[in-house]
Amino acid sequence: MSLRKPPKNIGLLYDWHAQQRHQTVVHVDRPMDIAPDLGTDFDANQLATLVADTSAWLAAAGASYGSRVGIVKDNHLDMQILAAATARIGGLPATISALNRTDDIVIMLRKLDPAVIVLTANVFENISRVEDYPLAHVPHVVLGTAAVDTTNIKTFQLTDLAGASVPPANIRPDDQPMMVTHTSGTTNTPKLVVHTANTNRAGTRVEFLPIPGGVSRHSDTVLSSVSFAHSRCYAWMAAQLYWAPKNLVAVGDHSVHVAERMFSIHRPTTVEATPNVYQHWMPIVRRRPELFSQVRLYINTFDTMHSSIARPFLEASKHRFVLWGHSWGQSEVGPIAAGIFTKKNIKKGKDGSNPHMNRLGLAWPGIVSVKVVDPVTMQEQPAGKPGILMVKSTSVCVDYLGDRDRYLAKRDGEWWNTGDYGIKDRLGRIHFLDRVVDRIENSSAVEIETTLLERIDNLEEVVVLSNGDDAPLPVVSPQAGTSFDRQRWDRAIADLPKLQDPVVMPWEELPRTSTWKIRRNELRSRIGDEKVLSPEKLDQRFI
Template identity: 45%
Template sequence: MYDAAALATTVERLADCLYEAGLRAGDRVVVAKDNHYDMPLLAAGAARIGALPVMLAPIASVDTVRELIDRAQPSLLVAGTRLLRRAATAGVTLAGPAVRTVAVGEPVGDLPPGALTLDDLRGGPRAPVRIGGADEPMISTHTSGTTGVPKLVLHTANTAIGRFPARMERCPIPFLTTRHSDVTAAAVSFAHIRVMAWTASQLKMAPHKVVAISDPGLATVERMVERHRPTMLEALPNMFQHWEALVARRPELFTQVRLYVTTFDAVHTRTVRTFLDASRRRFPVWGWGLGQSEVTGIIVNLFTRRTVRAGGARGDRTNIGWPAASVRVRVVDPETGRRQPRGKPGLLMVDTRARCLTYLGEDDRYRAKCEGRWWNSGDLGERVGFGRIRLLDREVDMLPGQSCIELESILLDRLPNAADVTLLARPDQPPVPVLCLRDGELDPGEWARATAGLPELAPPRLVPWEDVPRTATWKVRRLALREQVLGTAEASGTGKWT
């Protein structure tokens, strides 16, 4: 248990250790380790002495980790002991000889030659404080990497937490922001830029308790929620979906939750309904936001039990919202760039003062997605009236004339036994549904009823949930799944804006 003063002291001590390891103002340090809340603390310690922290989540491929470290060009690597063991087993050297390595975490084997631990670095002189300006580079995090190697996104203090929409979380807004009486809990990727805004809002709003859940597995979540009984709960969309099984078994764990939050991606109607129905609060709500690492928040909305009642008109009604505060969104033709009329799908272009500075090591790729002040999100959507925008799909995953997200939501609603549904679009062929079933079996009659009235679908493929490739933010890596299930990377979208 830490209070705010103890967290501040921890950051100071970590800054001292990093300084003792040779990190200086203007240097870069890569932090790559298992998911835990010490990641933003290490980032804060590096920023305190004027260095740039580059945060890497626990990516499955050590070759990808090595590629990102090379791209970051650090002078110091802070690596988790389990990552170091994985790299050694794979025969991968994570950094060159000029990069000093600091190992963090419980020992799990021999360390690389010359590597230090935090204990080796304690007791040195106090590090000088050289905090950068609000518009200078402060932190780099990475994108999800659903289509390949993630991109390293460079943010300032202003773009990460200082401007709207992130600042909105630090304003007292009914239903939406933290109260002093709240117990707030979050199960997210603590290497993600979202954690910067979340941390800033919790420190400003000062809830009764903040709970960081580093392991989203069902057993850990059950234990943590039972012990702390959160009133606000934030998690990644696919984590909430995975936890539906826990709600079915122990709904009483969620009776105190007044606000659920997802900010990364699409969320399915069944998931929202399941958790709102578990709350015994009079008016529980679900705050949804579509965001990207490069621009933070894009679209937001608030859902209630009424929004997601069974039998609603649309399967994707939890993926419709308004542009976030101070954000402008246009829907444009992918070929001409002209604005699309209401109801006509197009690319979502975003104008926001929270846009990142660049991609580390890939500035040309970053510039290719900028058109003046407009950012090409690579998402497809359409205007649906009253200033709202409906999210359809990523362009690379598009299903011409349809929405994979909407069809997936409909199938989840009609298949109670499905833990997950992913549609893989194919050029000039029906899309392939990939189903993860809780008992591993699909009755043909049940499938026929579930697909009644839907566009033509190929025969479903059954894949165990644990075999579906996912990113550190639990998004399905559709390209990898496509190759795994179909044996091809061919898709309907162009992928030009990934």
């Protein structure tokens, strides 16, 4: 008899799903790097077999119970397969996005101290050029063909490991580390976030709730285009295999042409992406709104959402009760709260006013508690007064690998310092304002960005950088084929808090994280001290 809920450990998840009455078929946008000959469509049995076979060659490469495995590769659902295969034999997988800077990847790998590293050829080429690369002695399983000399680094190809015997499952206890992911890294090198099976399951509880309209139906086609290295995807995968939609579409390449192809083929009924990915897809929804006509639920995670971006997607849907779920969470905690929006409550006001999407509702009752504290005294704030958002939940991670002191500095007993800045109103609803390190006194960078994107419709991105006692600095990116109109800008900012003259930067040049957030510290460094505070002058306590 199968379990009612999936097993807590990801190493057993795919075997469990293959035993269920309702199963899902997984579709990916390109063949898996770990299985380039198996195509792009996988049923439940094929996924379970792939996890087992992958655990065999990982063991042959040197992974074993208790060892750590670094997984550094291009964005693809196979990162989750690799993690499950590692956990299946009692190893500790660390999924690291290839979009991180090479120096940061090396730093994270050194903290991890892996027994085996699995990486795509492009990542291997980059790290092999690092002077005095410290992990040359560690077995590297290179996916694809690297155009570098591998003489001085121990390497395997998949063909070297093929045919290895599948070892028996050997799962670690649920209270021991099960997987490692990393933070987005908007301010510095991403931190390695350690979760156990218990904390990961606690972060999945929200998605197991039978929320009407909010969970997948067996008839659904669910499309997700996020960072599959992220802790969000561990919870997402368990929840989707539990609810078992008809199709699960994983799009690792966020580009317009790939997304348009996958939407054309699969016509999803629910869609999840990051805010900046939705923003990047605006040309699709404007040119081919029919591709979104059947969507009943949109979800965004990882960052704040702008109403001018969500609105055209909602309007493209012909579903009577289409919803937008704006989720607030963190790698370290999982989901904390969510705002629910409809076509009606996201419309512009008759006076031209623009609704903001940083009103996130109540923290998930019975699962997460949130309080607001003063950044200086750390005393709890009354309703309506801004401060640091602190969270209490059994889903909080158990460590920052290699950064224990930083982890302990962010804990205050049972409470976790999110580093986010906001308020709770009289009803207890959370209103997100900014990251604490980026906060603007008596205003909100997020709300200014939302307003400007609404008023100037040819801007693809606006980033408002805090600047101490001086006026904030906006960085703007016009859409391709358009130019920045200074007169239009001046009209748009007339009733806003004082801003410096904007810096115009092409969208492609904006430094981004693996979740497509803006690397604000790197952006500050590129602009220079003469216009904006350098990263070193920011309040570093809450990073």
